Amino acid sequence: MDILIYGTINSIALALMALGFALVYGISRVPNFAHGAIYVLSGFITWTLLNSFGVPYALSILITMVLIGILGAVLYQFVLIRVRGMAISEIIASYAIGLAILEGLRWGGFKGMSYTLPVFIEGSVIVVGIPVDYQRMVVVGLGILIVVVLWAFTHFTRIGLALRGMAQDERAALMLGIDSDIMALVSMAIGAMLAGLAGAVLLPLGNIVVESGYNVLILAIAVCIVGGLGSWVGAVLAAFLIGFAQILTVVYLGSHYQMVVALLAIILTLILRPSGLFGMQKELEERV
Amino acid sequence: MSEQPILEAREVTKAFGGILALNRVSFDVFPGEILGIIGPNGSGKTTLVNCITSFVKLTSGTIRFKGTDITRKPAHKIADMGITRTFQIMRPYYSLPAYKNLVIPLFSPRAKRTGGWRGGGKLGDRNTVGIDILEEIGFERDSYVPYKMASALPTGYLKRLELARCLALKPELILCDEVFSGLSMSEIASMVPLIERLQMDGITLIMIEHRLRELFRVANRVMVLNFGEKLVEGTPDEVMADKSVKEAYFGSEEVEEVMTYA
Amino acid sequence: MGNGNTEQRRRERLDRGIKVRSDGLYALMSWRELAYLIVPRLVLIVGLLVLPLVMPGAYWQRVITIVCIYALLALSFDFLAHYLGLVCLGGAFFVGVGGYIAAMFNSSLSLPPLLTVPVATILGAVICTLLLLPCLPLRGVYFAIVTLMYPLVLARIIEALDIFGGTDGIMGVDSFANQWLEQYAVISLVLLFLFGTRRLVNVDLGLVFRAVKDNDQAVRASGMNISFYKAIAVFVASAMGCLGGACLVHIYMWAGISLFALDFSILPIAATVIGGAGTLVGPVLGCIILVPISELLREFGTLRIVFYSLILVGFVVFRSEGLMVYGERKYHQFQRWVKV
Numbered sequence: 001m002d003i004l005i006y007g008t009i010n011s012i013a014l015a016l017m018a019l020g021f022a023l024v025y026g027i028s029r030v031p032n033f034a035h036g037a038i039y040v041l042s043g044f045i046t047w048t049l050l051n052s053f054g055v056p057y058a059l060s061i062l063i064t065m066v067l068i069g070i071l072g073a074v075l076y077q078f079v080l081i082r083v084r085g086m087a088i089s090e091i092i093a094s095y096a097i098g099l100a101i102l103e104g105l106r107w108g109g110f111k112g113m114s115y116t117l118p119v120f121i122e123g124s125v126i127v128v129g130i131p132v133d134y135q136r137m138v139v140v141g142l143g144i145l146i147v148v149v150l151w152a153f154t155h156f157t158r159i160g161l162a163l164r165g166m167a168q169d170e171r172a173a174l175m176l177g178i179d180s181d182i183m184a185l186v187s188m189a190i191g192a193m194l195a196g197l198a199g200a201v202l203l204p205l206g207n208i209v210v211e212s213g214y215n216v217l218i219l220a221i222a223v224c225i226v227g228g229l230g231s232w233v234g235a236v237l238a239a240f241l242i243g244f245a246q247i248l249t250v251v252y253l254g255s256h257y258q259m260v261v262a263l264l265a266i267i268l269t270l271i272l273r274p275s276g277l278f279g280m281q282k283e284l285e286e287r288v
Numbered sequence: 289m290s291e292q293p294i295l296e297a298r299e300v301t302k303a304f305g306g307i308l309a310l311n312r313v314s315f316d317v318f319p320g321e322i323l324g325i326i327g328p329n330g331s332g333k334t335t336l337v338n339c340i341t342s343f344v345k346l347t348s349g350t351i352r353f354k355g356t357d358i359t360r361k362p363a364h365k366i367a368d369m370g371i372t373r374t375f376q377i378m379r380p381y382y383s384l385p386a387y388k389n390l391v392i393p394l395f396s397p398r399a400k401r402t403g404g405w406r407g408g409g410k411l412g413d414r415n416t417v418g419i420d421i422l423e424e425i426g427f428e429r430d431s432y433v434p435y436k437m438a439s440a441l442p443t444g445y446l447k448r449l450e451l452a453r454c455l456a457l458k459p460e461l462i463l464c465d466e467v468f469s470g471l472s473m474s475e476i477a478s479m480v481p482l483i484e485r486l487q488m489d490g491i492t493l494i495m496i497e498h499r500l501r502e503l504f505r506v507a508n509r510v511m512v513l514n515f516g517e518k519l520v521e522g523t524p525d526e527v528m529a530d531k532s533v534k535e536a537y538f539g540s541e542e543v544e545e546v547m548t549y550a
Numbered sequence: 551m552g553n554g555n556t557e558q559r560r561r562e563r564l565d566r567g568i569k570v571r572s573d574g575l576y577a578l579m580s581w582r583e584l585a586y587l588i589v590p591r592l593v594l595i596v597g598l599l600v601l602p603l604v605m606p607g608a609y610w611q612r613v614i615t616i617v618c619i620y621a622l623l624a625l626s627f628d629f630l631a632h633y634l635g636l637v638c639l640g641g642a643f644f645v646g647v648g649g650y651i652a653a654m655f656n657s658s659l660s661l662p663p664l665l666t667v668p669v670a671t672i673l674g675a676v677i678c679t680l681l682l683l684p685c686l687p688l689r690g691v692y693f694a695i696v697t698l699m700y701p702l703v704l705a706r707i708i709e710a711l712d713i714f715g716g717t718d719g720i721m722g723v724d725s726f727a728n729q730w731l732e733q734y735a736v737i738s739l740v741l742l743f744l745f746g747t748r749r750l751v752n753v754d755l756g757l758v759f760r761a762v763k764d765n766d767q768a769v770r771a772s773g774m775n776i777s778f779y780k781a782i783a784v785f786v787a788s789a790m791g792c793l794g795g796a797c798l799v800h801i802y803m804w805a806g807i808s809l810f811a812l813d814f815s816i817l818p819i820a821a822t823v824i825g826g827a828g829t830l831v832g833p834v835l836g837c838i839i840l841v842p843i844s845e846l847l848r849e850f851g852t853l854r855i856v857f858y859s860l861i862l863v864g865f866v867v868f869r870s871e872g873l874m875v876y877g878e879r880k881y882h883q884f885q886r887w888v889k890v
Contacts, residue, residue, distance in 0.1 A: 031691045033639075033698070082867045088637050091694045092819060093866045095639060099816060100859035103852040214702055221695050229691075256710030263703045270684040270692060341771065367773030375771070381764040384757065392761040393772035395754050414754055457773055 002130045003247055009136050011243025012143035013202055015236050017216050018223035019146065020194030022235040025224065027167045028184035030080055030090055034098035035195050036217030040210060041101055042068050042196035043203040047115055057118065061200045065193050072192025076185045084184070098217065106210045115208040117200075139201050146194070147236060163187055167230065215259070222262035226269045228276025237277055241265075292355070294319045294461060294492050295340070295371075300349035302335055302516075309335040311516040312349070317461070322483070322493045324507035324524070326500065328536065332516040333496045334376055337463045340494075341373045342366050353461070368398045372454035373463040376496075378446045380438035386427065387434045389449055390418030393456035402458035418456070425452045426482060444475040451482070461492045468499040476502055504528065512536070562888045563879070590881065594831065595741060602733045611733060615801060617841040618736040619794040624818035624825070624833030625743055626790040632828035633751050634783045635763035640697035642814035644791020645798065646704060648674035652796035653720040653805030663726055667796045674792030679785045686780045689766065698815075705810035719806025723799055736797055740834065743790055748830050750786070759783050812855055817844065820858040823865040826872030835874055 017039065024032045042064050049060035075097060083089035124133035154160035166173040166183045174180050198216075206212075223242055227234030242265050249257045269276055293316035302310040310332045317323050325333050338344045340351055342363040350359045358366055367373075381389050394404050394414040403411045405421050423429040425448045433445065441449065447467050454462045467483075468476050476499065483506050487493060497503040504510070504524040512519040512527060514536040520527055527533055605611045623641040630636045652670035655661045661669070681700065685692040708714050715721070726732035750756045758779055761769050766776050799805045817840060818833065825836025840858070847854050865872070 031694075079863060079867050082869070087690065088631055088635070089866045091637050091639070091691060092823070093863050095694075095698070096816070096819075096859040096862040096866070099812065100856045100863070103812075103855040103859070107851055107853040107856060218699050218702060221699075225692070225695065256707070259703050259706050263699055266696060266699065267684045270688060270696075274688050274692075343767070343770075362775075363770045364773050364775045367771055372773075373771050375768065379765045379768040381761045381768070383760060383764055388757055389761075391754050391757050392769060392774075395758050396773040398773045453768065453772060 001128060003244075003251060005127055005130050005132065007244040007247040008240075009132070009140055010247050011240040012140050013198075014219055014223055014243045014246075015239035016139070016143050016146065016194075016198040016202065018220040018227075018235045018239055019150070019232065020191040020198065021217075021220040022224045022227070022230070022232050023150075023194060024187055024191035026230040026232060027163050027187035028076075028084070028180075029170075029230075030076075030084065030184070030188070031094065032188070032191060033091060033095035033217065034075065034101065035191075035220055036213035036215070037098035037101035038068060038072065038192050038195040039199040039216045040105065040208065040213040041071075042199035043117065043208040044105055044115070046200055046203075047117055047208060050117070057120075064200065065196050068196035069189045069193040073185050073189040075192075076188035080188070081181060081184075098213070102210050102213045116206075117204040117208065119204045120201075135201075135204055139205075142197070142201050146197070150232065159183075159186060218259070219262055222266050224276075225266050226276055231276065234277045238265075241277075291318050293317055294354055295494075296350075296352040297340070298350045298352075300336070300339055300351065301347045302332070302339055302344065303347045308516050310339065313513070313516070313518050315511055315518065315521060317492060317494060319492055320487065320490060321508040322487055322495060322506055324503045324510040325494060325496045325513060326498070326503065326510060326527075327513035327519075330515075331513040333513055334465055335516075336513070337373055337465050337494075337496060340366075340463060341371060367457065368396070370398070370457070370460035371463065372457050372459040372461070374447075374450035374454060374465050374467060376465040376469075378443075378450055380441070380446055380449050382437070382439040384438060385435050386438055386441060386445070386449060387415060387418045387422055389438055390421055390452060390456050391415065393453050394418060396457060398457050405455040405458050407458065421452050421455055422449075425449075425455065426478065427452075443470050444472070447471060447475075447479070448482075451486075455486075459491060461494070462486070464493060464495045466496055466498065468497055468502055480506060559887045560890055561885055563883045563885050565883050594834075598737050598741060599734075602730070602737070608729070611729065612801075613842055613845050615733050615736050615797075616845075617837050618733075618740045619798050619801075620814075620817055620821065620841050621740045621834040621837040622736075622743060622790045622794040623814060624821040624837050625740075625747060625830060626787040627818045628822045628827060628830055628833045629747050629751070629790075630783065630787045631822070633756065633759050633763060634780060636780065636784070637694040638697045638787070639694050639819075640699075640701045640815050641791055641818045642701040642810045642812065643697060643704065644674070644678055644788045645795035645814045646701055646809040647678055647788075648792025648795030649799040649805045649809040650714055650720070650795075651677075651792070653723045653799045654714065656723050656800070657720050663724055663800045667793065667800070670796035671789050671793040674795070675785050675789035678788035678792065679781055682784055682788075683777075683781060686777045686784065701810040701815065705807045708807055715806070717807060719804055719808075721804055723803045723805060725803050726800055732797075732801060739793065739797075743793075744830060744834055747786075751830070755779075755782075813844075816855060816858050816862070817841070820862045820865075822872075823862055823870075824872060826874030826876070826878075829872070829874040829878065832872050832874030836872075839873075 021032055021035045024030055045064045045067060046060050049055040049063055050057055055063065079093055079097065080090065083093050119133065119135040120138050121134040124131045125137060154164050162173070162178045162183055163186065165176065165178055166180055170180050173183075219242075223238045224235050226241060227236070227238030242261060245265065246258050246261050249261050295317040297316075298314050300310055300313045301308065313332075313336065315323075325336065327333050335344065339346050342358070342361055346359060350357060352358065353366075353369060353371060356369070358369065381392065391414045393399055394411065394417055400411055404417045405424070407417065411417065419429060419434055422434045427434045427445065427448065433441070438446070438449065447470075451462070451464070451467065468479060471479065480502055483493065483495070487506075495503060495507065507524055509522065510524050510527045511521040512533050519536055520530050520533055522530070601614050602611050605614055623645065626644065627638055627641060630638050648670045651674050652666040655666040655669055656663065682693070682696065685696045709717055726735065751760065758769065758774065762776055762779055769776055795809060798809070818837070821836030821840045822833040823836070824840065825834065826832025844854050844858075847857065864870075
């Protein structure tokens with residue numbers, strides 16, 4: 001039973017981490033290797049606002065979201081837009097930005113165990129005999145909320161529909177009068193905000209450490225590959241697959257193997273079904 | 289025709305999502321002939337080529353080449369057996385000179401076995417063999433053209449380069465995906481004898497075309513596809529006379545006018 | 551810029567006459583042409599060979615050795631990225647695998663460095679190639695992702711399972727017999743691999759590699775198994791990386807998790823981009839510039855990585871051609887303004 005509950009929580013946490021990456025790749029085909037860095041950065045911004053400037057917690061999270069959204073947009077507008085479509089440059093540029101952020105944070109003194117965010121609500125609740133603290137309930141609730149909101153956003157709003165159109169075929173979308181650069185900018189901002197949001201709710205569960213930036217990036221990528229690059233539905237499903245696989249390995253093999261699960265998941269997917277569970281890429285483009 | 293077909297396609301079906309790009313298409317190709325495949329845009333012609341050469345996987349159906357089932361073979365194995373193709377959107381190696389483009393197919397296991405086009409089982413220097421092939425296909429040997437970067441070549445030469453790349457493998461069957469399209473009338477006029485010469489050299493060809501006039505001149509038989517289904521198959525004259533083809537291909541009204549033009 | 555005149559003028563670049571003539575077989579027609587071809591190469595070779603002699607003190611001589619090891623990594627990155635289109639974000643993966651193998655053979659079987667280095671190179675390359683095999687049939691970002699993951703995951707596995715010495719690493723690895731041997735071994739290896747890869751990309755096999763990058767579908771249609779050729783190239787590139795790792799272990803006399811450190815992944819990429827991507831000489835040049843700077847900045851710790859990353863972003867985003875491409879152009883062509 002606890003496997004089920006912890007598995008679900010872990011899966012939703014993974015989905016939160018991965019959605020931003022999946023969204024950006026799905027819409028603008030830019031693999032955002034700075035994703036993990038943005039996640040950690042949002043934690044540190046919130047921490048700084050909270051502890052150095054004495055901004056109330058809720059407000060500081062809000063400010064962080066806005067700042068991170070702007071950061072995403074700026075990154076797109078000034079860096080990624082210049083290398084779009086050039087696979088090698090896209091990867092190198094976004095990865096280098098991520099590295100610069102993470103290692104910059106490390107150099108700036110954000111290391112060690114001293115950086116923690118308070119949980120939103122103290123205490124815990126008993127779910128079918130297992131104590132689950134409120135923060136984890138928030139994670140679950142927020143995860144579900146985000147999926148629902150994203151779904152509604154992409155199905156009922158103009159911008160959302162435009163984004164979906166672009167995800168399907170950028171050229172066709174261009175011809176229909178959708179400005180693909182603006183849309184990619186929006187997607188990048190939303191993707192960054194999703195990463196920031198994931199950071200804000202997940203980081204209170206532990207310390208804020210720079211290393212988690214790399215972990216989050218790897219997990220997000222693993223989830224996206226298993227789910228099929230560019231597919232959000234696939235990403236959510238894959239999050240559950242990997243989430244439960246991780247909890248199972250932790251229970252039966254030990255916590256050291258968590259990363260191995262992600263790596264194995266990627267490799268098995270590449271061997272068995274390279275397009276992932278819900279891959280949008282056509283066979284012709286993908287398998288060479 | 290009691291002859292053993294070189295290529296047999298049976299009930300070939302390909303679905304992209306819910307759309308049937310090819311629906312139970314069956315046909316035979318006999319050694320030494322030119323089979324033309326025509327059909328309106330989106331009727332599944334290029335998909336058929338991709339299916340035969342295994343660039344996409346069939347949903348169902350079988351394809352046999354000289355009696356061997358090749359349905360599930362990977363693309364490079366199929367090319368290795370002697371089925372080559374040209375691409376509708378030309379795909380030269382842009383960063384290499386034209387003759388170096390042929391070094392790549394000549395490096396393949398099949399070319400090493402056969403010695404390349406005209407080769408007697410022994411492959412000489414790849415650059416020389418490459419230039420020989422290019423000369424046969426219409427690149428003037430003594431000019432600068434074979435040494436030009438592929439990115440600087442005009443369309444006509446690129447189409448020939450596509451064919452040359454097939455020839456380097458000494459193929460038995462070439463699938464030509466719109467070799468005439470995008471060429472000027474004079475370029476087509478010089479391309480037709482080339483195709484005829486390939487046939488005389490014993491190569492079987494499947495030609496996918498929109499230029500009906502030239503196709504009907506060279507093809508022995510023509511198959512018509514419409515919305516992924518085989519409409520008719522027969523000699524060019526039979527196909528041209530067929531009422532349903534006219535309707536499918538040209539729309540019902542302008543049939544007479546267009547056919548007199550073709 | 552901005553004044554009306556520029557619109558009527560444009561830059562014209564012309565090949566120097568000597569270049570036009572000496573580009574092919576005519577190189578040996580005169581001493582002048584011979585010199586035109588050989589002098590730049592000679593400058594590089596002699597320069598590299600002389601470097602250890604002119605360096606003040608053991609510290610800077612050691613730096614030269616490190617430069618050479620990074621140069622091997624940068625070569626391997628450049629070769630994969632610009633001749634096969636495979637972006638390898640994990641140079642540290644090759645270094646780690648090669649380094650650990652060399653260290654283990656040395657410490658447990660007590661083989662001398664002269665044996666462990668070749669063994670680690672070949673064996674490491676085989677292991678790396680096998681581990682990367684699943685992503686070779688695929689296009690796109692998969693190779694970058696998987697190579698990015700391997701060093702991070704391997705470091706974590708070693709740490710968590712406490713294998714191969716765990717966090718302490720493998721101590722007491724033999725060093726090279728003497729410093730001169732060490733330096734000239736790595737320098738000659740760099741030269742060997744530099745001219746080797748330059749040759750490789752121009753022979754028929756190398757043309758196939760370049761064709762795979764240009765247009766993989768057409769290579770497939772020519773009856774060739776792309777994954778096989780990619781695997782060969784990955785083998786060559788990972789052999790260079792593993793060789794670097796193996797040498798490094800013998801130089802530091804220690805193998806540890808820091809072999810999987812980010813420096814080994816990111817600095818070669820930065821060096822390649824700065825030196826001139828796709829030239830193969832450029833990356834070596836980039837290392838000669840970047841590594842000493844990086845040594846000078848040692849006290850800044852991880853800020854160095856920020857520094858490489860930002861340089862990298864700058865070079866990539868502004869599509870800078872890199873030093874070597876610029877230099878080659880200046881050497882082979884002259885430029886003048888012509889009225890249109």
